[in-house]
Each structure stands twice: as structure tokens, then as C-alpha cells.
Amino acid sequence: MRTEDILWLGFKSLKTRKVRGALTILSVVIGVASIIGLVSQTAGIQASVLSTLQSLGPTTLLVTPARTTTLTQADIARMMSIPGVEGVVPVVSAQMRLTRASEVVQVNVIGVDSIGLKTLLGEVRLLDGEIYPPSNTPLAIVGNGVAFSSTQGIQEVYVGQPITLEQPLGSTGRRITLQVAGILDKYGSSAFLSTDNSIFIPIDYAMNIFNRRAYSYIIVKAANVESVNTVSEYLTTIYGRNISIINVQQITQAVSTIMGFFSILLGSVAAISLSVAGLGIMNIMLVSVYERTKEIGLLKAIGFKDRNVLTIFLSEAMLVGIIGGILGIVAGAGASQLVPTLIGTYFGSSNLGGGGGFQGGGAGMQGAMASFSYTPVITLDVVGIALITAVSVSVLSGLYPAWRASKMEPIKALRYE
């Protein structure tokens, strides 16, 4: 028998039982859509986290004070002297309130020198204005979300305009006025640094107005990727448990591993739904074989071989897999775009709710979820795997019913009422 005739007969028979065919296909669609939908989320989150880390660069170590330690000017010199260290960037940060035209918003004020800013952001992309000079001046570079209102996207802060910041009550309440030197492009927020909700000012000025002598954290740049771990070990030898070190390279690997694991986990959960679809296909096809007993008998009487009957039924199952797979990919791609919005709604996606940058290890992470955003990533690999899985599951599920059909004796089939 010709392949095109086998497929044609499979398709014809699938088409006759419309509702039933649609339901079997739907079960495959759901399975494939969940694979695509779920795996694309982890891939998107991974890409987002990794790109943040990558902007810091794999040679970066983040040093935050632990216990009662403080990191001061003296520590900068000390870290500079470690072999393999190329640069040391101190950062100080605080939460303040900004009164804008339409609303009062919480922002992170981050003191960092102009060179350190490049280290922090990877690349400084300005929409307007310029970077502040390396001096003790009340100039500020504001994040995109600070300059534009979250609701309508209307610009409320301009270059050259003065802005007033207030320290929240309770602590040493103070007011400062800064002049806007530049406005940053949209960076998107990440788990580590909500650039869009931050205001960057020269570190010396920040130390002055915050009245601090200690830094919030220090960025240590190693000369190259190979020396990162040695530098990290040096730091541990010097400071022991008095500092915590975030090794970007290590985190990158850890994130990759964890997200890879989640990908497999979610993918497997989705694959289970696909195997349930497989059971459905098997069940429905067994019913179909039973109902078509007479037809099978007839086909055999007029000269169809066992193998022909087998492949006709398998082709029907395969078509279910292919149609369901393709529709599932489309549905999954659509659904995957909705998930980030749903997550955002669930956690309350206020654009300016972000935490205080790298502030004290975990503290910075707390608010991060609220402002964390990502775009789901659908790779060709995942699409291919989902489609192949759908077709294999369908064909495997059709195998037993099709085999039953092929082994049917023509006489029993024809006498069947």
C-alpha cells in the first residue's frame, strides 16, 4: 500500500468521528501546550537572571559586610592589594522617597562613582543627559521608572530639573535636593538590582548626605575569569566570616543548574499530562477498533494485509499526534506569554516596589519578586522535543489498538453484529 493512501484513509476515518477526534486531539494539545508553556517560563527566567549576572560580568565578586563588620575606605585599599584584583568599586545605598508630579514613590538611592556605574550596569545606556563627573556634586542619574510615571508612562522628571528626596521617617529624617544629570534607558528589573527604580549619585556625595563611613557593599573585579576563585579565597582568608561573597561566576553556574533542573521538572510534569493523553488515545482507539470490527473484516476480505490495517490505524494515531502537537505549540506559545502577566498580577506588579539593590544579602531579594520581570523563551529545541514527544506518545498509544485490529480474523469480524 502507498504511504499517501495509508495517511489518506487514516485522515478520512479521523474526520468522520469529529467530536471524538477533536477531544483526542485536544488532550494532546493540552499536554504539548503545558510543556511549551512551562518550559518557556524557566528558560525565560533563566535568561533574565543570567543576563543580569552577565552585565556584572563573570569576573565580578560582590562583597557585603556580615555580622557587625563595616567596610570602609581602608578595606578598599586592602582589597586592591590582593593579587589578581583589577578594580574595587564601593557602593552605598539607601531607600528614599521621591515626590513626583503625580505621586510619591519609593526609590533606591545608590551611591557609586561614575566608573563604578559602568561596572554596575554593564553598559550605561542614557536616554537623555550625561553621566555625572567623578566629583562630590549633587547630581543624579535616574532610572527609567523614576523618570516616567508607572501608570501612564508620562515623563515627570527631566534633565536639569531639581528633585527632592526624603529619608523615610523613623531613622534620621532628612531631605536632599539633587539635580538630574541623566535619564537611563529601560533596563528591566532583575533579582539583584532594580535599575529602573534607582537613582545613582556620586559616592562621595552619598556618603556625606547619608552621613556614613561604611559602604553597603563592594564590587571586586578580578583581572580575568581564571583568577576569580583565587581572589575569592584571598578575601575569605582575610575577612573570614565577616563578609559574604557573591561570586557571579558561581551563581551563574548555580542558576543555570537550578533552572535546568526546574526545566526538566516542569517539563516532566507536563509530559505526564501528555502520557495521560496517550491513555486517552489508546482507550478511544480500542473503542474505535471494536466499532469498526466489520470494516476491518471487509478490508481483510478484499485483500488488505495485516500490515496495511496496522499502518492505517497507526497513521490515524500519528495524525492525532501531529495535529495536536502543532496546535499545542501554538496554544503553548500563546499561553506562555500570559504567565508572566499572571505572576505579576499575583505578586502585585508595582513598578516601583523594588527592594534596595544588593542591600545586605537577602534583604535586597525580598522586594525583588514584585519588580522581577522576564520574557518567556521558546527555543526550537523545546518545540522539537514537544512535537516528537506528542507524535511518539500518540503512535505508541495507537500501537496496541492497531495491532488488535490487524490481528482480527476476517470471519469473526464479518460475522460481528
Added chain:
Amino acid sequence: MAVRKDEIVVKTDNLWKIYRSGTLEYPAVKGISIEILRGEFVAIVGPSGSGKTTLLNLIGTLDSITRGEVYLNGKPVSKMRGNELAKFRNKTLGFVFQTYNLVSYLNVLENVELPLIASNTPRSIRHERAKKVLEQLGLGDKLNKMPNELSGGEQQRVAIARALVNDPSLILADEPTGNLDSKTAQVVASILKNVCDSGVTVIMVTHNLEITKSCNRIIYLRDGVVEKEVLQN
């Protein structure tokens, strides 16, 4: 090819069929030996349960032989298995059933094409051949109709077209007029008669004594044995 009336198309040699269910044995065909020649139109008649269908199915290679042998065109059928048997049925035999057994989701033309699909016939030849046979049976205007849009007589003509499309040497018809009124039954019988005249052997099981009039020979069965054979001009 000239029709050689003496050529033996079907021969059964002490043919037995014993149905077994558990320890019970029921002999449905008990040592039947008959010979049927090319171009003969043979009717098998007899009371219900006398073994007519069983005999026809044994001749048609659809059922397994308990004892004895069936020779079709001189070939012992019990030696054939699987694909060889399928191919043999496809090339040599044509079946017509009481309940037509058309495939419900295929149209008239496609139903008739089925045996040619099984034998790998190219699409264009397939269409031509099926169309020609349907036209000969007066169904040229029904090619794209679905089976459920046809009358019983039309459906049975489609089934006969399907049986003829592969140029078989033997047509086996089990009560082909059983579901038809007497007038339509006559039409179907005369079609089968015409088929015989073209050199194809037809064996027909029937309860309708009226349509046996056009047959060359009537075989009377009773309790699994041939009770008598009557030759008609």
C-alpha cells in the same frame, strides 16, 4: 481469452468445518465435495443453519478448514498464509454481502477503489477502472455520493462493483438480495448473471427461489451436507 467452460475454478475435497466452543463440537460442514466450473452461476440454498455461509466462507478463504481441502484455480488454499492469502483474495476473489459492508466514510467511487488501493494501483488507473465498473452497473451519476445517501439496491450494486473492480475469477455472494425487495432482487440477480456471462464464476447463497431461476446449478444443503444438486440449462 476464450472462456473454457470446463475449467475447474472451485473444488472442495471432503471439506469439513467443526466449530468448537469449550468442549462442545459443532460440525457445520460435513465432508462436502463439489466442483464448480468457470463462468458457472451457482446457487447454494438450504434451511437456516444448514451451513451455507460456512461453506461459502471456507471457499472464500475467510474461515479455517478443519479437514479436507479447497482448491481455487487448482491451488490448495490451506497452504496459503498471511500476505500471500491477502494477495490471493485481492486478485482472485470478490465478495458481496447481505449487509453490503460499504465503508461509511468513503464515497461510492472510493469504496469501489478499495481493492485497487490494497494492490498498489496508481491513482489515475484506479479512478478510471472504478468509474468504468460503476458506469456499467448504472451508477455513473452516483460517484460522489456517500453510502448512506443510496438505496439498498444501489448500495448492493456499489458492493458488486467493488467485488468486480479487480477482475476476480470468482465472486462469492452471501444472500446478496436478502435485504432487498423482490424487484430490486431481480435486478441484482440479473447483474450477477451478466457477470457470469463474461466468464466470471459466481457462487451465491440465497433464500430467494425466484432468483435461482437464472442459475446454472442449484446446490441444496441440509445439516452440513449436499442434499442434492440440480442443473438448469
